Amino acid sequence: MPISIDYEFTFGGVPCLVTTTTGSRPTAWMYVIETGRHALRPLVDDAGQRVEILGATDRDALDGALLYLERRFGARGAAWNRVEPRSQAELWTILRDTPVRPDDDTRSLDPAITPESLPLETRVGDILIRDRATHFDLWSVTHDGATEPDPPGLRLFATDRRAEALEKALEMAARTDTRVFVIDSRGSWTLVRRPGDPT
Numbered sequence: 001m002p003i004s005i006d007y008e009f010t011f012g013g014v015p016c017l018v019t020t021t022t023g024s025r026p027t028a029w030m031y032v033i034e035t036g037r038h039a040l041r042p043l044v045d046d047a048g049q050r051v052e053i054l055g056a057t058d059r060d061a062l063d064g065a066l067l068y069l070e071r072r073f074g075a076r077g078a079a080w081n082r083v084e085p086r087s088q089a090e091l092w093t094i095l096r097d098t099p100v101r102p103d104d105d106t107r108s109l110d111p112a113i114t115p116e117s118l119p120l121e122t123r124v125g126d127i128l129i130r131d132r133a134t135h136f137d138l139w140s141v142t143h144d145g146a147t148e149p150d151p152p153g154l155r156l157f158a159t160d161r162r163a164e165a166l167e168k169a170l171e172m173a174a175r176t177d178t179r180v181f182v183i184d185s186r187g188s189w190t191l192v193r194r195p196g197d198p199t
Helices: 058-073 162-173
Strands: 004-011 014-021 027-033 039-042 052-054 127-131 136-140 157-159 180-183 189-193
Touching: 004 058, 014 058, 027 058, 052 058, 127 162, 136 162, 157 162, 162 180, 162 189
Parallel strands: 127 180
Antiparallel strands: 004 014, 004 189, 014 027, 027 039, 027 052, 127 136, 136 157, 180 189
16 A cells, blocks of 8 residues: 655755655655745746655655755755644645746745754654664554553564554554654654555
């Protein structure tokens, strides 16, 4: 079952979102986040075609997208701090009529906000997947703000395969407003989107 995952970064101060999909054709799409709006501007090439990066896996596609964005905008940084954290239930508005072209002045895309890590604000019932480097632990949040199992060591599922962890989490979250997050070894997090969410 294909899964879409969102990653947020800044590149040269420009807030960007990368959406990757799993499945038979792993692909990454890139957007610039409109400052102060829940909107995305897709990246296009010189011919006006939407830029997409293909990979053997979703991780390969993501790596290719990160390299592309660094070359296009500058050094990668953390996601810029938003006043109102977005949630999995919130839909993006895709501004297809105003894409970001290669000759656009990047200074107009910089929100002039100092990049900093956005804290993960969990709520009861959210499902977290912790990437432990050698395996993936999955558990359900038992109190708001938790990012580790409570009690320590509690887990609902464990696997050495990332795709299996994602599929299990989405299966558990099916037909509810439960959010699913992946936390890596550095503490960075990503929100896993449900199949069918718009890219």
